[in-house]
Amino acid sequence: MKRKIKVIFKMPMMIILIIILLFFTPFAIYSPGENRNRGVVTALGIDRLGSEYEISLLTFIPTANQSYQEKSSVISGKGASVAEAVYNAQIAMGRAVGLAHAKTTVVNEDLLNEDVTSTIDYLSRVASLPENTVFICTNKSAKEMLESSHDLVNNLGLKLEQIVGYNASNLYVTDTSLEAFYKGYYSPTKSSLIGYLTIEDDANKSEENSEISQAQNTSEGQSEGTQGSSNSSSGSSGAQGKHIVNQGEAVLLKEGKKVAHLDVDQLNGINLLNPKSVNQIVTIDDVEKNGQTLSMQYKIKTKKTLITTKFENNVPIFVAHLILGVELVEINGTHENLKVNTEFSEVSKEIADKIEAKIKEQFTASLKVLRECDTDVIGLARTFFFNNRKEFMKFVEELGGKEEVDKFIDYVVFKLNTVIQPD
């Protein structure tokens, strides 16, 4: 045994191992747990209060319990700069801020009146805010948003980043992460799109509801369709009586500043060329069927797109062939005697024309906004650069060089060839 120990200690690697152990073990024993020094931030909110910034942190403090329930709270700090506000939030929390797990970053809409990157820059470059954080904007203060989301988690188990999850995959042309924002920001057209959630007071909501119910009473049975979907949580206790409403909206940014607010119809218009974006509802009115006038709603279930680009006489032409598989999902109108027959699964020429007209109208309206703001979030410049580089570069030179590439969208002629067929 003695000999064996001697042999082991003759090995230099063993001596090195012992030295390392001697050095690190006291550190490991006497170091406090990481959660005593560092607060895990799961969501971050940034507000502008006059000349000051307010940073709100939805922090999760790991503690031992038997209910598996996370104990989280919103802690905030104010300062003349973002760095100072984070520092003050750290003091308030009594821990260093760890942003590596921040899955959501919310900014107040007012911050988008100036280049938002100046605000975000410190967080992403210095404070290690991950670029895959969901980056969204809200109408009221970001702090209120975090407080409301805190209630959402407690009541429904629904996290803030999950609320915009559907929007990110179906409505926005890109995901709504900080990375996607930066990609747009640093692109030649300097345009990006981020998600938008609103906060509503429960008091206002109840007033609106009472107005709606009054209107419903006076319209004698006519059904009132709500505009857009609203994924809301009213939370019984309520974060100071406020709740988050998701109406599928987004904010269009140019050079980090807000230039337009897009509703769900405009987003659907922008997404017409996006093959991943499906499930939109298209409503067509005044359809004559069996002697009745109906309003019909079709869901776009499948989408195939073939895009070609060309220059004709120095005019950029964008040709999109769309094959849309649609399904009739609802019929509105006086149809007491109407049976839902298979005939309605067929798409007649009249219906196809109406759907085509409707989606083209949506697309034109969205394009108008993009052109007015010189924003190219649908990647037109990229597509032309990829497909017709020589002509594109020549065209951009004639426009006034690379700096003017964002105006390229104004000159593109769109040709949409659509085939509407039952899915």
Added chain:
Amino acid sequence: MNKINVRQTGVIIVMCIFANKILLMPSLMYEQTSADSIFVLITLFLLDLAMLPIFIWLKNSYPDKKFYDILKDKLGVVITKIIYLALLCFFFFKCLLVFSITYVYFKQQIYHNEFIFMALIAFLPVINHAVLCGVRTFARTIQLFFGIVIAGFIICLIISLFTPIAAPYFFVSNASQFFSSLYNHVFSFGDFIILFLIMDRIEIKKGQAKHLYFYSLFAMFLVVTLFYLFYAKYQITAFMHNNALADLLVFSVQFNAIGRLDIIAMLTIMFITLFQMEIFNYAFCDCFVNIFPLLNKNYSVVVFDVLFCILYYVFIGRYETMVTSTLFWLPYLAIVINYILPLVMVLILIIRRRGEKKNKSNL
């Protein structure tokens, strides 16, 4: 007895090819030449690859001779020592660069508040031990972990395919940008020079040289794929992501929910860095022992450690200074080592062949 076979030589080459190219370099290159950096990379790889036949030719001509002795016989002691001094600096700075890039990566990922000596204490004893044990020992260690390292690397590449990627734009840089990028990044190449230093320890049997080409091309393919996927994933924001292999895993919304997948990249990078530092430290010590023949390897290891700590902490420890140095003044050294030295070896071999022919005709 203390020789390594062709497969062990192959794994050493693979580790050298990965050195300084899998973390910071893709984003540094992107700033200069956008996605055309892939062409810069391929050009530098092809220039490197040209060194391999020169090495094999030299090895066949002088099967058991040390590189130092060949140079001493042909160029004299003084020039040989100057060349070895240049090689010593070359490998020392390579080691320093590998360490500083990895240190910054781990500091960002885990050890936010740790200080540099903690990292040095963890790394230096292990690499010193490997050097003292000799080339065969660390080559076998690398061979043992080779499968794990390559699996980790490939997993990082594969996972990036599950996130949205788009083909990057090519041919957007001009010739001036292309050539200046070639110059600026040349220090991170020259990966086959290590083979010259350990040529007397390598055993290449007849017909086995092709294995060296296979390992080299395999490693180059992995690095080119990494560059391509990195640019395809990040495109215009590639310049913001300093840890290419790890960032392929980390920055994806889809995998955000899964948790710390980046542990795969961390382990892979840790092993690769450790092996690279062992190789470069060995090269440093070999040069040192040949320059100062009266001092043995123990002295060389101590000198390496002292120099490493002083230079890292006092001067080059500032990350930006280190990276800027490798882009601007170290390329001069790299051009001498990577291209002029192999050309000298070609001349030596041609002269030797002519001499042999003359001798044959005289006989």
